């Protein structure tokens with residue numbers, strides 16, 4: 344298999360998830376063996392998409408080097424990995440990748456429209472010398488990375504939620520990432536975000552693109568308040584138990600989004616892994632910790 348890059352550059356623009364600030368990025372072709380590199384064009388600082396540059400994993404994954412920060416990198420990295428892109432240069436003059444619709448679909452659409460080009464160099468698959476297992480005793484989350492000839496990922500989420508239930512998603516090379524994983528958006532629980540919403544710390548706009556599970560009974564009065572925040576004429580709870588701000592794209596969209604995040608965060612190990620990954624309730628902290636362990640095991644030869 345040969346390395347791949349984009350045929351042409353493509354641009355994305357929109358608001359950042361955390362900063363709320365308008366941001367523009369260009370995803371550009373790059374020579375073989377570049378990997379994925381972010382470039383803060385305003386600061387002249389290059390930050391490779393690698394676990395040793397992770398500086399924050401609260402709510403999303405942030406890379407940093409010197410005074411340069413690049414926030415919310417995971418959905419774009421996921422799109423690049425899902426489309427099998429080895430090399431890309433991502434230029435931006437702001438501190439965050441735009442959140443767009445909260446999924447990776449705008450990125451895959453843009454990259455596919457720009458075209459993908461095979462390069463004159465074989466892909467360097469990453470092969471870990473031994474199994475890696477990492478667990479967070481506090482949250483019960485874990486990730487297992489087992490050497491394998493065929494890459495695959497399997498992920499389960501279980502938050503004890505009546506609405507989300509237990510969802511398991513598997514992906515290997517027979518699954519079309521662009522149609523099956525990229526369109527999936529993040530999720531949260533209404534009872535967890537309500538205090539912030541009520542205090543005005545998060546506006547409707549901040550969660551407009553999130554699937555919101557309604558785990559506990561909610562009054563009409565609260566629904567009316569939410570409708571005002573979201574700028575929607577009315578708000579209800581769907582029979583499945585989600586707030587009506589969005590229509591689900593898949594019944595198990597929550598687990599599929601976790602898969603999207605996992606693919607993006609694990610790309611921080613520096614390339615494409617020949618491994619079987621299994622994960623339970625993963626999040627950015629454990630994903631990037633796993634990427635760091637993989638990176639370490641590759642560079643210390645066991």
Ligand SMILES: [Zn+2]
Nearest residue numbers: 417529600604
């Ligand atoms: Zn995400």
